Amino acid sequence: MGVTEDRRRPLHVLLVEVPGNGLVRIECEATAAAAGHILAVHPAESDVLxxxxxxxxxxxxxxxxxxxxMPYPKHRATLTRPDEIATVLGAAQDALANRPAQRSAAREDQDTIHHADESMHHDDMTADGHDHTSMDHMSMSGPGGYPLADGADDRDGLEMDVLHRRLGPILPAWPAGVVLDVTLAGDTITGASASMIDVDDYQHAEPQNVAAIALxxxxxVLAVAGWDAAAARTLRVRDLAVTGRRDQARKRLLPLRRxxxxxxxxxxxxNGLQVRPGVDVRTxxxxxxxRATVSLNAAQFEPEPSTTADEIPALIEGRDIGSARLIVAALTVHPGRRTDITEQAGTTRHPHHG
Structure with missing residues (x-):
């Protein structure tokens, strides 16, 4: 009986999009939502990766x-085709319902962590203090996981605190694979660099469902702007478009646009948040x-201009984090330069955990 109840329990799915697989992610979101599952935004609240x-x-x-x-019980999977989604979600429910296997995996993880802690303690005891690869040297975080502040001079020559933060590549309402490193003086971005991960493996394909991608x-943009109700309505129209219910999508899109x-x-x-000369985020x-409306009506449409990662810093310097996030949400980003970020990168799921 317990297994049956577990099998029916909604999953808390943390979806991660590999760059170039937006439509797979969209179809997975639509299928998961239709099945009553919950789309998670943070590892701590997820049971499926x-x-x-x-x-x-x-x-x-x-x-x-x-x-x-992610806490136990948990399950992870990879899918590359939309027709795999239902099977993968069913397998996830079965895996989570297998409590003996979950307990065994949790014990193995605890043993691994315990041995790693013992090894680290031993290394600390035997270190001579000159190892530049020590944990203290590599640490970029301060209390609560936030980076410690450095000092910098403001325009009056007075020292002020500056913070270094990383946004992405795993972040809600964020272009897949984009990593943004910013330097903050107060709430203002005074310096920035941007890149995309795994650009050597990036494969761009023209979207098969333009309406769904555009929606x-x-x-x-609506989610980052804080208009959650409109964002949710837009996603419901998107789900109609991606599941072939184009007539319904057209009817619901018109009042939403207005x-x-x-x-x-x-x-x-x-207002004033420009992504290109004469083009702001609202535009x-x-x-x-x-574009979604035109596509749903089977008419010709103009593709959205793309931006390289190298172009992002000039768009956001001098802005606050909220404005920067809005600008980035309004960009279609393609690879620029390559930067290996795994040595220092964190995984940010919310602006307050960057």
């Missing part, structure tokens, strides 16, 4: 760290909704 696409070595390292942060990108276009608060909150948002 589901990777959409085949991860490269850098992302794989980060996924292992995410996995370590997904529009929902990202509401977004008429929102004075949204216009004000996105991109409305263009995405227009």
């Amino acid at each position: 589901l990777v959409c696409g085949t991860p490269g070595p850098e992302l794989q390292t980060l996924l292992d760290r995410v996995w370590d942060q 997904d990108q529009a929902a990202q 509401r977004v276009e008429r929102s004075l608060l949204l216009r004000w909150s996105l 991109v948002l409305l263009a995405r909704l227009e």
Whole structure:
């Protein structure tokens, strides 16, 4: 009876998109939501880690760290085709219901952690204090996991605190694979660098469902802007589009577009956030909704211009973190330069855990 109840219990699925696999991730979200499962946003609240696409070595390292942060019972899987989703979710429910196997895996993990702690303690006792690869030297975090502040001079020559933060590559409403390192003086970004992980493995394919992709990108902007109700409505229309219910999607998209276009608060909150000369975040948002409408009507459409990672810093320097996130949410990012970030990268699922 307990196994049957566990089998029916909703999954808490943490989805990670490998760059170039957006449509797989969208279809997985739609299928999971239709089945009553919950889309998680943080490892601590997840019991299934589901990777959409085949991860490269850098992302794989980060996924292992995410996995370590998830409590038992838990399950992880990778899927590369939408027709695998139902099977993978069913296998996850079976794996979580297998409590003896889960307890055994948890004990093995605890033994591994215990032996690692003993080894680290032994190394600390025998170190001579000159090893530049020690844990203290490598640590980038302060209390609560936040980086410690450095000092820098402001315009008046007075010293002020500066913080170094990393956003991505695993973050809600964030372009897949993008890593953004910023230096903050107060709440202002004074320096930034951006890259994409695993660019050697990046494979770009033209989206098969333009409407679903455009609606997904529009929902990202609305979510970061804090309009959760509109973001949720956009995702419901997206799910209709990706599951072939185009007529229903068209009917629901029209009033949604009108509401977004008429929102004075949204216009004000996105005002002045430019992504290209003469093009701000609101313009991109409305263009995405227009592109979805055109695609649902089977008409010709203009593709969204893409941005390389190298172009991002110039767009966000001088902004605060919230504005920077809005700008990045309005970008379609393709690889620029390559940077190996796994030695220092964290896995951020929420702006307050960056």
